[in-house]
Amino acid sequence: MDRSDILQTARQCRHYAMCKIDFLETGLCPAATDRPFVSFFPQGRMDLFSGVYEKRIPVTKELIHVAASCNLCGICDKQCHFVTGLRPLTVMKALKEYVQDFLGKGHVPEEFEPDDFLIELQAITGEKWASSDPAILLPYADDPSPGSPFTMPRYVVMPSSSSEVSKIIKLCGTEGIPYAVRGNGSSVIGFVMSTGLVMDMNRMKGIRFDEKNWCVYVQPGVSAFELQKEAVKKGYRVNAAEPSALMCANIMCSGIFSNFSHSYGILADNYINAEFVDDSGSLINLNQVDAPNLFSNEKMGRKSPGVCTDVGVKLYPLPEDEEGLIVPFSGMEEALSFASELGRRRIGNAVGVLGGEYLSVFVSPTEELARSIKDFFSRTLGIKYAVLVLADKYDRKIIQEMKNTIISQKLLTLLILGLADLNGNESLSMIEEYTGDREPYEILCDENILPLLESLIDSSPESLAQAVPEDLKSFYTELYSRPEMTNMVWLSMFRIISSRMGRFKHPVAFILYVPMDNIPLILEIDSEFKRIGDKHHIHNDYGFITPLDMGKRGVFEFDYYVDHTNDADRENCLNAMAEAQEMIEGFCSGANGVKWIKSVLYQGFCRSENLLYLD
Numbered sequence: 001m002d003r004s005d006i007l008q009t010a011r012q013c014r015h016y017a018m019c020k021i022d023f024l025e026t027g028l029c030p031a032a033t034d035r036p037f038v039s040f041f042p043q044g045r046m047d048l049f050s051g052v053y054e055k056r057i058p059v060t061k062e063l064i065h066v067a068a069s070c071n072l073c074g075i076c077d078k079q080c081h082f083v084t085g086l087r088p089l090t091v092m093k094a095l096k097e098y099v100q101d102f103l104g105k106g107h108v109p110e111e112f113e114p115d116d117f118l119i120e121l122q123a124i125t126g127e128k129w130a131s132s133d134p135a136i137l138l139p140y141a142d143d144p145s146p147g148s149p150f151t152m153p154r155y156v157v158m159p160s161s162s163s164e165v166s167k168i169i170k171l172c173g174t175e176g177i178p179y180a181v182r183g184n185g186s187s188v189i190g191f192v193m194s195t196g197l198v199m200d201m202n203r204m205k206g207i208r209f210d211e212k213n214w215c216v217y218v219q220p221g222v223s224a225f226e227l228q229k230e231a232v233k234k235g236y237r238v239n240a241a242e243p244s245a246l247m248c249a250n251i252m253c254s255g256i257f258s259n260f261s262h263s264y265g266i267l268a269d270n271y272i273n274a275e276f277v278d279d280s281g282s283l284i285n286l287n288q289v290d291a292p293n294l295f296s297n298e299k300m301g302r303k304s305p306g307v308c309t310d311v312g313v314k315l316y317p318l319p320e321d322e323e324g325l326i327v328p329f330s331g332m333e334e335a336l337s338f339a340s341e342l343g344r345r346r347i348g349n350a351v352g353v354l355g356g357e358y359l360s361v362f363v364s365p366t367e368e369l370a371r372s373i374k375d376f377f378s379r380t381l382g383i384k385y386a387v388l389v390l391a392d393k394y395d396r397k398i399i400q401e402m403k404n405t406i407i408s409q410k411l412l413t414l415l416i417l418g419l420a421d422l423n424g425n426e427s428l429s430m431i432e433e434y435t436g437d438r439e440p441y442e443i444l445c446d447e448n449i450l451p452l453l454e455s456l457i458d459s460s461p462e463s464l465a466q467a468v469p470e471d472l473k474s475f476y477t478e479l480y481s482r483p484e485m486t487n488m489v490w491l492s493m494f495r496i497i498s499s500r501m502g503r504f505k506h507p508v509a510f511i512l513y514v515p516m517d518n519i520p521l522i523l524e525i526d527s528e529f530k531r532i533g534d535k536h537h538i539h540n541d542y543g544f545i546t547p548l549d550m551g552k553r554g555v556f557e558f559d560y561y562v563d564h565t566n567d568a569d570r571e572n573c574l575n576a577m578a579e580a581q582e583m584i585e586g587f588c589s590g591a592n593g594v595k596w597i598k599s600v601l602y603q604g605f606c607r608s609e610n611l612l613y614l615d
């Protein structure tokens with residue numbers, strides 16, 4: 001690989017922070033154990049390589065430290081390939097070589113003398129937890145959103161307690177330094193950047209269970225994945241979304257929506273109590289009588305109530321007899337009315353109407369496979385939409401009464417482990433010829449045909465691993481030998497495959513709350529998104545809809561995909577985003593139950609009723 005290919009890999013980093021959680025049980029990047037600034041994670045090194053190669057930062061003492069701390073173990077190659085298909089190890093090597101070359105030529109790294117503000121920050125947190133070295137700052141300066149300008153902060157700090165947070169905020173106030181609070185930065189839309197200080201919350205990782213009150217208290221450095229893992233060990237689960245998203249940040253930013261929001265809700269439904277440090281540095285507990293009213297929702301948006309330093313998240317018992325199933329559909333309207341009926345009847349714990357793109361991308365370990373499988377699902381089998389349901393044994397019985405065409409967990413496992421064999425499998429392509437007036441997927445879902453399918457499809461971890469590069473085959477074979485890797489319940493709870501949606505290109509997600517009793521309106525919004533995306537030559541697709549509050553409302557995602565390293569694509573995407581924004585505001589201004597995520601930013605602690613039902 002030459003330097004320009006390596007640079008292209010580095011610039012393609014999606015910034016979803018998946019290399020900051022141990023989602024494949026490979027262990028975490030050992031380089032980041034001591035000081036978990038982003039720079040010491042593979043994500044940060046990707047930025048640092050492009051930064052130093054393009055001369056945006058000089059070689060500094062910290063850069064040498066960062067390069068030396070990587071032992072080329074290759075964990076990042078496995079993690080990143082699983083999600084994005086990228087191979088960061090070449091970049092890690094190139095960064096080391098760049099630095100060795102620099103030192104080999106007798107150059108001296110730049111040193112940055114701390115200014116007074118940094119000295120005061122370090123007095124609060126300890127020297128190693130605050131920095132103004134460009135090699136620490138750069139990974140906090142950018143993200144793949146086409147609307148986020150490169151914004152280099154002057155300082156980054158990692159507090160370890162709410163008292164340190166309070167002192168930092170007071171210091172910023174006195175010195176007039178602006179600041180941004182950062183979880184894992186995976187909101188990827190420029191919210192966590194600042195020209196002043198970035199406060200990275202990743203040192204505050206406390207988790208405290210209060211089982212008798214069905215609650216777990218988490219500090220702001222705890223990710224969804226880490227919390228879910230601890231909750232499951234104790235026989236519970238929480239409503240969490242992206243695995244790398246920090247819980248406090250996710251509630252703050254989007255109020256947490258997931259397929260479980262069908263039964264567990266959104267926004268204030270997710271938590272019991274919370275603590276904040278406000279912008280004067282004072283500590284607030286939401287249960288105190290004079291606490292600010294975070295239950296209200298302001299349509300035009302509102303500024304952040306402060307830094308959330310602790311949140312009590314609701315616990316739910318893990319149902320013993322829960323299993324996933326998928327109900328396939330050839331049209332969106334039928335899929336939506338089925339999901340909405342599940343909502344009205346309160347059937348299932350988690351429900352999501354997925355599009356063909358999501359389904360094929362989620363289950364496939366490579367982009368090429370995802371593309372061919374999308375074709376196989378939609379053309380050969382006729383599956384355009386799929387309603388995913390997690391349900392206990394009683395609810396599964398009811399669903400079987402409602403629909404006789406169901407992809408069971410067993411069939412889905414067979415299909416996932418057989419993905420590499422599906423498209424070219426001649427026996428399967430003959431299904432179409434025997435369908436008569438039935439959809440091809442109806443034959444596939446026939447229980448009696450399962451033994452035949454088992455004999456026709458080459459389905460095993462080894463077979464699936466045929467799709468990945470030679471040197472990763474044994475890793476993928478071992479990985480997919482683990483039952484959870486094809487288990488709908490586990491995958492929905494831990495969501496380790498959802499960020500594969502960014503593998504082809506970075507998705508700009510539009511999230512809307514929509515009335516589920518007005519399906520024609522939802523179809524209209526969907527086709528408007530598509531019309532605008534197509535007009536601006538932006539790859540676009542329906543994402544998902546989850547029914548909320550007994551099928552009265554739903555949360556709807558539509559995505560525009562952008563190659564953030566391509567100027568023309570960025571420009572097209574920005575134009576499409578501007579037009580889509582106008583379109584959305586038009587729908588929101590009518591009294592028709594449409595709201596969008598903008599009315600949730602910094603209001604994720606509000607009552608769901610205030611967002612969903614107050615015009």
Ligand SMILES: Cc1cc2nc3c(=O)[nH]c(=O)nc-3n(C[C@H](O)[C@H](O)[C@H](O)COP(=O)(O)OP(=O)(O)OC[C@H]3O[C@@H](n4cnc5c(N)ncnc54)[C@H](O)[C@@H]3O)c2cc1C
Nearest residue numbers: 183184185186187191220241245246249250253256257308
């Ligand atoms: C591929 C992908 C899929 C996604 N799917 C979903 C989904 O299904 N559901 C969903 O809910 N979200 C989803 N998201 C959005 C993402 O999970 C949220 O934006 C989440 O907040 C990101 O967490 P983070 O720790 O990276 O936050 P950051 O990006 O670091 O921060 C998000 C915001 O919260 C603020 N913030 C961070 N920490 C604190 C704190 N302690 N106190 C006060 N403010 C704080 C930041 O200033 C920023 O404004 C998705 C994102 C991606 C990339």
Ligand code: SF4
Nearest residue numbers: 029070072073074076
């Ligand atoms: S190769 Fe380097 S950057 Fe990648 S996981 Fe190992 S130590 Fe971390």
